[in-house]
Amino acid sequence: MDIILQKNAQTIQHPSVEKLQELAVSGAGCASCVTKIETALKNVPGVDQAEMNFAQRTVTITGSAPQCTLIAAIKSAGYGAGAIVNEDGLEAQDEKEKADQAYYRLLIRNTVLALSVGVPLMLFGVLGGDMSVSTGPRRIAWLVVGILTLGVMLFPGRHFFVGAWKSLINHSANMDTLIALGTGTAWLYSMVVVLFPTLLPEMARHVYFEATTMIIGLISLGLALESRARGKTSEAIKRLIGLQPKTARVMRGQLEVDIPIAEVQISDLVRVRPGEKIPVDGEVVEGTSAVDESMLTGEPMPVEKAIGDELAAGTINKSGTVVFKATRVGKHTALAQIINMVKRAQNSKPPIGRLADVISAYFVPAIMIIAVVSALAWLNFGPAPALAFAMVSATTVLIIACPCALGLATPMSVMVGVGKAAESGVLIRNGEALQTASKITTMVLDKTGTITEGTPSVTDIVLTSDYSEAEVLQFAAALESGSEHPLALSILESARAKDIRWQNVQNFQAIAGHGVEGQNQDGISLLFGNEKLMHERNVVIDKHLAKAESLASEARTPMFLAANGELIAIIAVDDPIKEDSIQAINRLKRGGVRVVMLTGDNQATAAAVAMRAGVNEFFAEVLPQDKAKKITELQASGEIVGMTGDGINDAPALAMADVGFAIGTGTDVAIESADITLMRGSLHGLADAIAVSKATLRNIKQNLFGAFIYNTAGVPIAAGLLYPFFGILLSPVVAGAAMAFSSLTVVSNANRLRLFKPGEH
């Protein structure tokens, strides 16, 4: 591949360049193969280096030799080789679309060929033509039609018969088996009628060539339409894959070089102009801009980016030119991981689909048995011509049964539902999470960083001794300098703003859920934390409790600072509630979900925050290790519990909940523990996730109900259950049409989910 160098807006083509290529190798069974393959490659002109990864069965080649030469060299050494297919890549997507298009064209061609024989035959029968074999010339005419029908079976219908045969010899049966048996039986019977008419009673000398050809034509048409409809079910993932730009403008010394994104290395400096997509993940080192991250997070407002801020691949640079340092490339970018997670979830099945899976496993042989039983019933109890009725009923049973509708019912809806959720910035880990999310009765929300912004700031410093405000802040900052807790960061921020300097404390100790302690350089023992901690250490705070409660009633968190066992100040911090938390919580409540807030904060502050956020229930002063216990308690009372959090402390609770929701802006640990990840900080994602899950489950149920009803009603009717009462016996052609369109109906119903809107934001 050539590299395009850009300098001063001019493009220069360099025909031959050094490059890194990776190939997949097959057939290498022992370590000695490694040397053989590497040697074969090193002998190729233009190869500088070749290194094989035996575990991964890949070989990395440096040099300018073209890929086809490298593959040929490996093959001549006795092994298989090919390009590594990146299933998440644009090329793979293009390949898939090309293959789907070719398959669609093949099916349409098969449809036209089969129906061009079938339709005239069927019209002949419908318009009163004699479909039986009576005279000599008529036999010859039907023999010609029989041979034409054989042509339809061998060409447009070939794949049904080949598939059926291969499955049969492997003791397995599928849709091809049913179609091949159905159409084959009709054709064989008709050929017996044509070739040996005297073997059958006169009334049974009817031919069914039109059934064979029409069934092949209609099922091919159904498959073609299904193929088109299926393409739409994966639109969400296509859109995500499409977010990846093909090239990146990397700075190489004084030059800017356009290279494929696969060649971007960590620490490369990448320039992005306004309107361009960010090619890989990175950190801004030059310039400022507003970046549209809506495609990943669902957040419509562009986000301001300056030096030190992170950029994600696939987002769009809106205003200024920025230079950033690549931090994650290839399959490690956030976008690649999102694509991977969405694809994995799309292919997972919720428990509701398991019954259909079990039935699918026994379905086809069971239908074959029903066909035989049906034929026997007609032969034993049917009117004349019993043999013809038996053949028609058996064929119709085989053709009308649709294992595909059952098999597709769940995965198609999951595919669209998970994709739809991803479009709203909600990543669902698997089908089980999707199903459970639709049943959530209680949603537990962590306070800090979930309901609130998670960026508290110091609002009040109440002095209770002779120490000055600056000294108090210095002591507090010295204690909190080692902590990453949001409250600690607010103290440090406040100290910095006032230009206060501090030195680290000695004997530092964090008391989980309570506070911190240590000794400063002057030997003063410092204790900083909540009311409980002060009581435990016998620090007298009674006189100042009223003030602390007053601060808490304004949704501020009061923290007590003691020096040498004496209270010296109360520092209050305020963590504002997120702009849309109240609205999102109301959405959850309107949807019938009980909302509970969980916090380590004191009762009064928790009560004030809960009231402001519209949460009726809360658990305050919950230690990190007790969060999971609270979830268990709720579960024990019969609730299906969702837990939303963003911190490391939440990980056990997220794992314990029936569905764990991680706020995407949170830590990797929380996201790892979560069943559903919200890509943006807004709690609307929760309501969106539940709404999409409910809609998807509803869609799956419709599909499963439709598929079950179709098969359980269609098969008995095809067997002739209505004949004794109403004289109705289904034609195999009608059965073929019904079968072809049943799976199309399932896919189309799943596609309806694409139009679903999670709700008002």
Next chain:
Amino acid sequence: MESIIINGAGIALIAAIVWWFWLYQPKQEAIGGNDLEILVENGIYTPSHVIVPAHKAFTMNFLRKDPSHCADQVLFPDLEISSTLTLNQAQQINLPALEPGRYAFHCQMQMYRGQIEVT
């Protein structure tokens, strides 16, 4: 007499279906080792039964020759792994070290079915 023959044949056919598809335990074609190549064609995986050693990561290469949508996904439900198979291109799937047991793999509609036997 005719009736007995017809019904007897029918019952024999049903018995044959039950035996062939559900009861018969064929000697499955199995491959083992690190280099597992699976052909996806005509409704079956070839081979459909693979044997691998326990506690050792391994790779499976799927080559899809069937253009139908049935074949375009392979799922390992117990392992929560899935992959899209591109037509006529080998797709490498890295699988983790597994405990002894049987692990199914199949297409989305379960028309294609295979099994990994970890020993």
